Amino acid sequence: MTSQNFLESAAKKTSAQLIDHLLDQYHARHREHLPQVAELARQVEASHAEHPEVPNGLTQLLLSMLQELDSHMQKEEMILFPMLRQGRFAQATGPIHVMQLEHREHDASLQRLQATAKNLQLPADACATWTQLYQEVDTFMRELQEHIALENEVLFAARTRDAGQEVVE
Ligand SMILES: [Fe+2]
Numbered sequence: 184m185t186s187q188n189f190l191e192s193a194a195k196k197t198s199a200q201l202i203d204h205l206l207d208q209y210h211a212r213h214r215e216h217l218p219q220v221a222e223l224a225r226q227v228e229a230s231h232a233e234h235p236e237v238p239n240g241l242t243q244l245l246l247s248m249l250q251e252l253d254s255h256m257q258k259e260e261m262i263l264f265p266m267l268r269q270g271r272f273a274q275a276t277g278p279i280h281v282m283q284l285e286h287r288e289h290d291a292s293l294q295r296l297q298a299t300a301k302n303l304q305l306p307a308d309a310c311a312t313w314t315q316l317y318q319e320v321d322t323f324m325r326e327l328q329e330h331i332a333l334e335n336e337v338l339f340a341a342r343t344r345d346a347g348q349e350v351v352e
C-alpha cells in the first residue's frame with residue numbers, strides 16, 4: 184500500500200476504530216519488536232567489536248528509543264486516547280500538542296538511528312545476524328513513521344473534523 188493509500192483508508196475509520204488499530208498494530212508491536220531488534224544489535228556489536236563498520240552504540244540507542252516510546256505511548260493510552268474516545272476534544276488540545284512535540288523528538292531519534300546504523304549499508308562480509316538486524320531496523324523505522332503519520336495526519340486531524348460534535352460535559 185502506498186503511504187497515501189494507507190492514510191486514506193485510515194481516514195475512513197472512526198476515532199475509536201483508529202485508536203484500536205494504533206494500539207494493536209503499532210503500540211503492542213513496538214513493545215514486542217524493539218527488544219528483539221536491540222538483542223540482534225547486542226549480538227552484532229559483541230561479535231564484531233573490531234569490525235570497522237560495526238554500528239557502535241546501536242543497542243543503547245534502540246533501548247533508549249524503547250523507553251522514550253513506551254513513556255510516550257503510556258501517555259496516549261492513559262490520557263489522550265480515552266479523551267478522544269469520549270469525544271472530549273476541547274480538553275484534548277493540550278495533550279495533543281504535547282504528543283506532537285514528542286513525535287518531533289521521535290523523528291530526531293529516527294535520524295540518529297539511521298546514522299548509527301550506518302545508513303543500513305551492510306559490509307561485504309556481513310553475517311546473517313547483521314543482515315537481519317538492518318532489515319529489522321528498516322522495518323521498525325517504517326512502522327514508527329507510519330504510526331506517527333496516522334496520529335498526526337489522521338487521528339489528531341479528525342479531532343478538528345469532529346469538534347462540532349463535542350460532547351457537552
Ligand atoms: Fe501512538
Ligand SMILES: [Fe+2]
Binds near residue numbers: 282331
Ligand atoms: Fe504518538
